Amino acid sequence: MEPPTSFEDVYGVNTELVRAVEAALEEGPRANVRALLKPLRPADIADLVVVLGREDRRRLVVTMGDDLDPETLIDLEGPVLAELLVVMSPHAVARAIAELDTDEAVHLLEEMEDARREQVLANVPAPDRAAVMEGLSFPEDSAGRLMQRDLIAVPAYWSVGQVIDYCRDTEELPDKFYEIFVIDPRHHPIGQIALNRLMRTRRPLLLRDIMEAEATTIPVYMDQEEVAFLFQQYRLASAPVIDGAGRLVGVITFDDAAAVLEEEAEEDLMRLSGVSSETDLSDTALRTTRTRAGWLLVNLATAILASMVIALFDATIEQIVALAVLMPIVASMGGNAGTQTLTVAVRALATHELTGANALRIVGKELVVGALNGILFAILVGLVAAFWFATPTLGVVIAVAMIINMVVAALAGTLIPLGLDRAGIDPAIAATVFLTTITDVVGFFVFLGLAALFLL
Amino acid sequence: MEPPTSFEDVYGVNTELVRAVEAALEEGPRANVRALLKPLRPADIADLVVVLGREDRRRLVVTMGDDLDPETLIDLEGPVLAELLVVMSPHAVARAIAELDTDEAVHLLEEMEDARREQVLANVPAPDRAAVMEGLSFPEDSAGRLMQRDLIAVPAYWSVGQVIDYCRDTEELPDKFYEIFVIDPRHHPIGQIALNRLMRTRRPLLLRDIMEAEATTIPVYMDQEEVAFLFQQYRLASAPVIDGAGRLVGVITFDDAAAVLEEEAEEDLMRLSGVSSETDLSDTALRTTRTRAGWLLVNLATAILASMVIALFDATIEQIVALAVLMPIVASMGGNAGTQTLTVAVRALATHELTGANALRIVGKELVVGALNGILFAILVGLVAAFWFATPTLGVVIAVAMIINMVVAALAGTLIPLGLDRAGIDPAIAATVFLTTITDVVGFFVFLGLAALFLL
Numbered sequence: 001m002e003p004p005t006s007f008e009d010v011y012g013v014n015t016e017l018v019r020a021v022e023a024a025l026e027e028g029p030r031a032n033v034r035a036l037l038k039p040l041r042p043a044d045i046a047d048l049v050v051v052l053g054r055e056d057r058r059r060l061v062v063t064m065g066d067d068l069d070p071e072t073l074i075d076l077e078g079p080v081l082a083e084l085l086v087v088m089s090p091h092a093v094a095r096a097i098a099e100l101d102t103d104e105a106v107h108l109l110e111e112m113e114d115a116r117r118e119q120v121l122a123n124v125p126a127p128d129r130a131a132v133m134e135g136l137s138f139p140e141d142s143a144g145r146l147m148q149r150d151l152i153a154v155p156a157y158w159s160v161g162q163v164i165d166y167c168r169d170t171e172e173l174p175d176k177f178y179e180i181f182v183i184d185p186r187h188h189p190i191g192q193i194a195l196n197r198l199m200r201t202r203r204p205l206l207l208r209d210i211m212e213a214e215a216t217t218i219p220v221y222m223d224q225e226e227v228a229f230l231f232q233q234y235r236l237a238s239a240p241v242i243d244g245a246g247r248l249v250g251v252i253t254f255d256d257a258a259a260v261l262e263e264e265a266e267e268d269l270m271r272l273s274g275v276s277s278e279t280d281l282s283d284t285a286l287r288t289t290r291t292r293a294g295w296l297l298v299n300l301a302t303a304i305l306a307s308m309v310i311a312l313f314d315a316t317i318e319q320i321v322a323l324a325v326l327m328p329i330v331a332s333m334g335g336n337a338g339t340q341t342l343t344v345a346v347r348a349l350a351t352h353e354l355t356g357a358n359a360l361r362i363v364g365k366e367l368v369v370g371a372l373n374g375i376l377f378a379i380l381v382g383l384v385a386a387f388w389f390a391t392p393t394l395g396v397v398i399a400v401a402m403i404i405n406m407v408v409a410a411l412a413g414t415l416i417p418l419g420l421d422r423a424g425i426d427p428a429i430a431a432t433v434f435l436t437t438i439t440d441v442v443g444f445f446v447f448l449g450l451a452a453l454f455l456l
Numbered sequence: 457m458e459p460p461t462s463f464e465d466v467y468g469v470n471t472e473l474v475r476a477v478e479a480a481l482e483e484g485p486r487a488n489v490r491a492l493l494k495p496l497r498p499a500d501i502a503d504l505v506v507v508l509g510r511e512d513r514r515r516l517v518v519t520m521g522d523d524l525d526p527e528t529l530i531d532l533e534g535p536v537l538a539e540l541l542v543v544m545s546p547h548a549v550a551r552a553i554a555e556l557d558t559d560e561a562v563h564l565l566e567e568m569e570d571a572r573r574e575q576v577l578a579n580v581p582a583p584d585r586a587a588v589m590e591g592l593s594f595p596e597d598s599a600g601r602l603m604q605r606d607l608i609a610v611p612a613y614w615s616v617g618q619v620i621d622y623c624r625d626t627e628e629l630p631d632k633f634y635e636i637f638v639i640d641p642r643h644h645p646i647g648q649i650a651l652n653r654l655m656r657t658r659r660p661l662l663l664r665d666i667m668e669a670e671a672t673t674i675p676v677y678m679d680q681e682e683v684a685f686l687f688q689q690y691r692l693a694s695a696p697v698i699d700g701a702g703r704l705v706g707v708i709t710f711d712d713a714a715a716v717l718e719e720e721a722e723e724d725l726m727r728l729s730g731v732s733s734e735t736d737l738s739d740t741a742l743r744t745t746r747t748r749a750g751w752l753l754v755n756l757a758t759a760i761l762a763s764m765v766i767a768l769f770d771a772t773i774e775q776i777v778a779l780a781v782l783m784p785i786v787a788s789m790g791g792n793a794g795t796q797t798l799t800v801a802v803r804a805l806a807t808h809e810l811t812g813a814n815a816l817r818i819v820g821k822e823l824v825v826g827a828l829n830g831i832l833f834a835i836l837v838g839l840v841a842a843f844w845f846a847t848p849t850l851g852v853v854i855a856v857a858m859i860i861n862m863v864v865a866a867l868a869g870t871l872i873p874l875g876l877d878r879a880g881i882d883p884a885i886a887a888t889v890f891l892t893t894i895t896d897v898v899g900f901f902v903f904l905g906l907a908a909l910f911l912l
Contacts, residue, residue, distance in 0.1 A: 003644065003702030005675050007682040011689070011808075018813035043689050051814045167656040177652045178634060178693065188459065195651035196633045200623040219461050226463040232718065233467070233499050233531075235711040237634065237693065246459030254710050255691040261714065262688065265721035266803060272729070273799035274792060281804045285824040292796050293829055299792045300833060303785040304840065310784070314777045321770045324780035328766070328787070328896070329759040336730060336755045340748050343729035347722055348737045352467075357474035358507045368741040373749055377756060384760065440784070 012044035018051055025052075025059045033063045042071035050080055050282060061087045070096030074104040078280040079287070082111045090116075094123030097132060101148040101175065103256060106135035110145075143227050144220040146260065147241045147250030150174035153181045154207065156190060161203030178237035178253065182211045187247045189217060189240040217242055220249060224260045229352065231257035268346060271428035274299070298433050306331070306440040313448035316456060322389045323451050326398055330447045333377060334405035334439035341366050341413025342435050346428050349421050363414045370410025374403040397454055401447035405439060412438045468500035474507055481508075481515045489519045498527035506536055506738060517543045526552035530560040534736040535743070538567045546572075550579030553588060557604040557631065559712060562591035566601075599683050600676040602716065603697045603706030606630035609637045610663065612646060617659030634693035634709065638667045643703045645673060645696040673698055676705060680716045685808065687713035724806060727884035728799060730755070754889050762787070762896040769904035772912060778845045779907050782854055786903045789833060790861035790895035797822050797869025798891055802884050805877050819870045826866025830859040849911055857903035861895060868894045 594600025
C-alpha cells in the first residue's frame with residue numbers, strides 16, 4: 001500500500017463513496033452495500049450515515065442489520081441517532097448497549113423515548129443494565145454521564161510486576177486504558193500511574209514509590225464543561241471520578257473530554273448566532289423552521305422596538321430625509337463593534353481568561369478601544385455625510401452619535417456577558433439579542449435626537 | 457486532604473490567588489511570590505500570567521527567574537508569550553527550548569523576532585538545535601510543526617518482552633507516550649501497539665502478531681486542522697507522522713490535536729463575528745483597536761452601500777415616512793435568518809457533515825426553511841404594519857419584501873460558505889459581511905421599491 005500523502009488518503013468518506021453507497025442502496029443487492037462499507041471504520045460509517053438522506057439512512061441500517069458495528073452509534077447524536085435507534089430492533093440496540101462502554105451506552109439511552117428505553121433495557125443482561133441505569137441516574141451533562149466504570153484500581157503496596165501479571169491474567173479489562181489508579185482500603189484514589197511509567201519501571205518497584213499523587217480528580221457531579229476544561233488545561237489522558245464520599249467510581253478519558261469541548265464550542269458559536277444548540281443539519285425542514293423561529297421572533301420584537309424609536313422622530317425625518325438614509329449606518333456600526341467585543345468576552349469567559357480578577361481591566365480596555373474606533377469612524381462617517389448631503393452640521397451630528405453608540409457598544413459587549421455569567425446563565429445564550437437591541441435603540445435615538453435638536 | 461467536590465477545588469487559579477499574587481508582586485519579598493506559586497502546576501501559572509496585568513506579568517517572570525518551569529510557556533501564546541520571551545534572558549529561553557519536546561520548542565521560536573531567535577538558538581545545544589530547526593522548516597500549521605520527534609519505533613520481529621526490557625533499559629525515552637510504533641527496515645511504520653495491549657500480552661508474543669496494522673498515518677505536510685479532525689474522528693491517543701518517502705519522522709499526541717481543535721473552533725467563532733483570529737484578550741488597547749478597525753471599515757463600506765440603496769428612494773420616503781420607520785425590520789430579519797443558516801453551514805463544513813455529496817439537499821432544505829419562516833414572519837410583520845399605520849397595502853408590501861429577503865438570506869447563507877469553501881477560502885472569514893450586505897441591499901431595495909410601485 002502506498003503511504004498516504006493527503007487528507008483524502010486518510011479520511012475514509014468522500015463524495016464518490018457516498019454516491020456509490022446511494023446507488024447500491026437504491027438498486028444493488030445487499031452484498032454491494034456491505035462490500036462498500038467493509039473497509040470503513042465505525043466512525044466513518046457514522047459520517048456516511050449523517051451525509052445520506054433520510055430514506056437511504058434507514059435503508060442502510062436495515063440492510064446492515066446485526067452486522068452494523070455498535071461503535072458506529074457512539075459517533076452519532078441528536079435526531080439522526082434517535083431515528084436509527086427506532087429503526088433498529090430492540091434486540092440489536094440491547095446488544096449494542098451490552099457491548100459498549102457505560103458512557104457510550106448511556107449516550108444511546110439518552111436519545112430514546114421512555115417506552116422504547118424500557119423495551120430495550122429489558123433485553124440487556126442484568127449487570128450491564130445496572131451499570132447503565134446508574135449512569136443514567138447522574139444529571140445530564142455531569143461527569144457521571146461521561147465516565148466509564150471499567151478501570152484498573154490496585155493497592156499501593158503492589159509491585160509493578162504484580163500489576164503486569166494482573167493485566168495479563170485478567171480477562172475483563174477495559175478496552176482501552178492509559179493509566180492505572182492506586183486506591184486505599186476505603187477505595188479512595190490516592191495516586192495514578194501512566195502506562196508508559198509502568199513500562200519503563202522494573203518489576204520489583206512498589207506502586208507507592210512511583211505513583212503520581214497529585215492527580216486531577218473529578219467529582220461525579222461536576223459539569224461536563226468544567227471536566228473538559230480540566231482535561232485541556234492539564235493535558236490529561238484520563239482522570240479518576242469520585243463520588244461524594246471520595247470513592248473511585250469511574251474514569252473519564254481524553255476522547256470523551258474532546259467531544260465535550262467540541263460540543264461546547266459549537267454551542268457557543270450557535271448561540272451567538274441565534275441558533276438553538278439542539279439543532280442539527282439532519283433535522284427536517286419543519287423542525288429546523290420551528291427551532292429557528294423562536295430566535296427570529298425575539299429579533300422581530302427588538303426590531304419593532306427600534307422602529308418605535310424611529311417613529312418618535314417621524315416629523316424630523318419627514319423634513320430631512322437624509323436622516324433615513326444615514327441612520328442604518330450608526331446602528332450597524334454599533335452592532336458590529338459590539339459583536340466583536342461580545343464574542344471576545346464570551347470566548348474568554350469560556351476559557352477562564354476573563355475572570356472576576358481582571359474583569360475591570362478588560363472592561364476599561366474595551367471602553368478605550370470603543371472610544372478610539374468610535375472617534376476614527378466618526379471622522380470618516382462625518383466627512384462622508386457632510387459632503388454627500390452638503391450639510392456640515394449633519395456630519396457633526398452623525399459623528400457624535402457614532403462615538404456615543406460605539407462606546408455604548410463596548411460597554412454592553414463586555415458587561416452583558418459578564419453579568420449573564422455572574423448570574424449563572426450561559427453568556428452566549430441571550431447576549432447577541434441584548435446587545436443589538438441596545439445598539440439599535442441607542443444608535444437611532446441619539447442620531448435622530450441630536451438631529452432634531454440641532455438640524456431643525 | 458479532603459476529596460474535591462467542585463470545580464474550584466480542582467482548578468488552581470481563582471480571584472483570591474490572583475489578588476494575593478498581585479499584592480506580593482507589588483510589595484512583598486520575592487519569597488512570597490514563590491510561595492504562592494509553589495503549589496501551582498505549570499498550566500495554572502500560565503493562566504495566572506494571562507490574567508495578570510502587563511506590569512505584574514513582567515515582574516512575575518523577573519521574580520521567578522530560572523525557577524520558572526519551562527512547561528509554563530507551552531500554555532501561553534500570542535502577544536503574552538512573545539512579551540515573556542523578551543523579558544526572559546536568552547539563556548533561560550535556550551534552556552527551556554532544550555528541555556521541551558520539539559513541537560513545544562518550535563511553538564516558542566515561532567513567537568520570536570528573527571534576531572532574537574538567532575540569539576537564543578546560539579545558546580541551545582547542537583542536537584536540540586538541529587531538531588527544532590527541522591521542526592521550523594515545515595510550513596506553519598502543518599503536521600510537521602505539531603509533531604514531536606522522540607518516539608519508540610521497533611521492528612516487527614521483536615517480542616513483547618524485548619519491548620519491555622528496551623523501555624526499562626533506555627534512558628532517553630519520550631516523557632510521555634501512549635503507543636509504540638512498529639517499523640520495517642526502510643523505517644516505514646507498518647503498525648502500532650497501544651501500551652495497554654502490551655501490558656496485557658505475555659512476554660514471548662511477537663509484535664507482528666499483536667500490532668494494529670490499519671493505523672491512521674499522518675503525512676508531515678498535512679494541515680493541522682485536518683490532523684485535529686482525524687484525531688477527533690478516530691479517537692486517537694497518538695499517531696505516527698511520515699515524510700514524503702513514507703518514513704516515520706515523528707508522533708503527534710492527542711493533547712496537541714485538542715489544542716488545534718480549540719484554536720480552530722475559536723477562529724471560526726471570531727471570524728464570523730469579524731474579529732481577527734490573531735487577536736488576544738491580553739493585547740494592548742491600541743493593538744486591539746487596530747485589529748478590529750479593519751473589519752469595521754469593511755462594514756462601513758457595506759453600510760454606505762445600503763444607504764445608497766435607501767437614497768435611491770428618498771422621494772418615496774419623503775412622502776411616506778412610515779417606510780423609514782419599517783425598513784430596518786426587513787433588513788434585520790433577513791440578516792438574522794441568514795446568519796443562522798450561515799453559522800450552521802460553516803460549522804457543518806468544518807466537521808465534514810456538509811460536503812459535495814449532500815450540498816444540494818441542504819441548500820434545498822434551507823430554502824424551504826427560509827420560505828416557511830419568511831411566510832410566518834411576513835404575516836406577523838404585515839399585520840403589525842397594516843394596523844400601526846392603518847394602511848393595508850403597506851402591510852402587503854412589507855410582507856412580500858420580507859418573504860423575498862428571507863429566501864434570499866437562506867440562499868446566501870448556504871451558497872456563500874459553500875462557494876468560499878470550494879474556492880479554498882475559509883468559509884468563516886468573509887461570509888458574514890457578504891451575507892449582511894446582500895440582506896441589507898435586497899431588504900431595502902425590495903421593500904422601498906415595492907412601496908414606490910404600489911403605494912405612491
